Amino acid sequence: MSLDLPLIWAAILAIAVLLYVMLDGFDLGIGILFPFAGSPSERDVMMSTVAPVWDGNETWLVLGGGGLFAAFPFAYAALMPALYAPIILMLLALILRGVAFEFRLRGRARGKRFWTIAFAAGSIIATLAQGLVLGGFIQGVTLKDGHFAGDPLDWLSPYSMLVAVGLVAGYALIGAAWLIWRTEGELHARARRWAWIALAAVTVLLAAVSFATLLVHPEVGARWGWTGDGFDLAQLARLSPIPLLGAAGLGVAALGLRRHAHGWPFFGAIIMFLSGYLGLAAGFFPYVVPYALTFREAANADNALGLMLVGVVILLPAIIGYSIWVYWIFRGKVGADAGYH
């Protein structure tokens, strides 16, 4: 039996990117919500809820980039120059917010203020940049002989900006839901208010982005049964479990918020992310550079993919195992007192 290595690797990378979006999503969301905190000590608690895990979360981004290079080098070589500006912007913003975790603790009054702002601004800009990368990616990339041959600002459009704003709302939602889960008292109550606002924004923006995607990309539209002036219902019905999953996530999150549940809003928000992600995948599979390069065309040599698969089969379960263990160690509510110890 021979394994379909490119397909397996497409699945591995898709999971890595999904995990990145969910995991770094909530700690970027904490940064997005930073300006709205009630007091400096609330900000300290907010940061403390993610401080032990953010680095591990961001490593999924390195696996996404490094994995794309290693598994689908032709997609990596095509996409990175095409999305040059938003990727560099994301990296710079991630630097500012990443060092802020330590620098904020070391700074005196002025330094601490500066790194508080840097953490918030860095988180917001990194999220916007990721949204622009995603939007630019969905719009498609002009290739010639496998290399980027478009304009440096191709990624910038009303559509990509809409996606960027939508992603800010999405990360704010899972950030707020995370805080509901992991904090108590005043901050917990505040986080619930944030979650309501973010949930409303995400619902509107996710719907707007979904429809805009059908319009921007006729091929995606056709897959979803969009004919230009109406839906082919039979076609739409086949993919309907995906939007229904999103609606279920919305329901779980809203009901959880209403009933003052602690964990359910986070779970619901994650389900909404999953549905958006699956929706994209359904629109693009098997393309890894939308409608220009399939994952088979972009795949690395089989012997490279095979070697890496051996590594993944052994290492990924271990990574997931000890990552869960670290989350387990730091479980429970993070209070305003020394609740962490």
Next chain:
Amino acid sequence: MHLDALLLSRLQFAFTIAFHIIFPSFTIGLASFLAVLEGLWLATKNEAFKILYLFWIKIFAISFGMGVVTGVVMSYEIGTNWSVFSAAAAPVIGPLLAFEVLTAFFLEASFLGVMLFGWKKVGPRLHFTATALVAFGTAVSAFWIISANSWMQHPAGYVRLASGALRAVDWLAVIFSPTFPVRLLHMVLAAYLTTALVVGAASAWRLLKDPDEGESGLALKMAIGMFAIVAPLQLLAGDMSGKLALRYQPAKLAAIEAFWETRSGQAFHIVAWPDRDTASNRWEVSIPRLGSLITAGDANAEIKGLKAFAPQDRPPVFLVFWAFRVMVGLGVAMIGLGLWGGFRVWRGGLAGDRWFLRATVAMGPAGFVAVVAGWVVAEVGRQPWVIYGLLRTTDAVSPVTRGEVSVSLLAFMTIYAVIFGVGVLYILRLMGEGPLAPVAALGTVRPPGYALGAAPGDPPTGSGTRS
């Protein structure tokens, strides 16, 4: 000079990677130092080790964070600026970089959380395990990245298909390419040396303020023990690395020594002014025949000069020649400091020898300078190739514009200047306060989640307290 996207991309990559390597050079060694400190504390219950651990972990946290965020940049910059290289090299070195992420980055990142914040969440043995795993992860990371770089220095275990694409045929030959073991040794020793010099400098600084600070005296002795042994070993590793360059990258070696003519009994140029335009040294101060002796182990050996290579295949000479001399000069100074320190430890009176302490403080940054200089030799010396003999740097660049790379380079320089300035300030501030500084004196309100915000004397098990 014509600033096109290629040159700007080279400047940007050189800048971001040189900046990045500063942090791993320090944290590879410091993670091991922390593991040793914690292990010794667990074994001896000597509180001084714990005090030192809790002091150096703060500096580690800052440095490691800067290393992580500047490292994430590298995994994307290969694609944004060197897409042709990415597509060409991935079939062979792609798995090496993927293994670095899978075996090292996740391990480091996950257990760093336990190491920094888990002091009261896990037992002392588990905490020590976390520290040891972080240290192990940093070394594994070095393994893979030096392996990938060594393959680029001297490709092995591959074939070139009719289409021009590269394919690995022997993974062990790819991973363990001929220059890899020695270069890995050279880099790991460099990291230990760099860390020992920093620990030594910070401790010496404290002893200049307070000669009776026992913890700093202990740390200084540990640092001296490290660099007194490692500095001479590094000279040997460097010599082995040079011999490999002679064999596998003769153009690089010729640039290192500013040899232009191919001849037996090459002179050693102590200093020189190499000029690529005239293909000669404008002036030089030389010792006859020593060049052949050092590089080949035989004063009469014939060594290739740069003129044996076509002008378009010669690396930049001036930079390589001088970077090498900076590295070796600092290495010799480190050996001298090790001898001096060893003598002082043996004869006593370490804390009272103010000149030695001052010299140790002055040598604090020497490791970083030597590491960056060494990488300049390795990388500039490989030019004009990005994959030696297979892909020229000029052919490897992405289809990006001058405008894009100008803006990104300026942005990197600005942001890096800010984080470097602030990071160094915070580290120096901590070093100035020393390991016994009361937490309140750090001047910040600790967030409750910060484990180290607890009084350093709070033991995780309840046994022993700091007096």
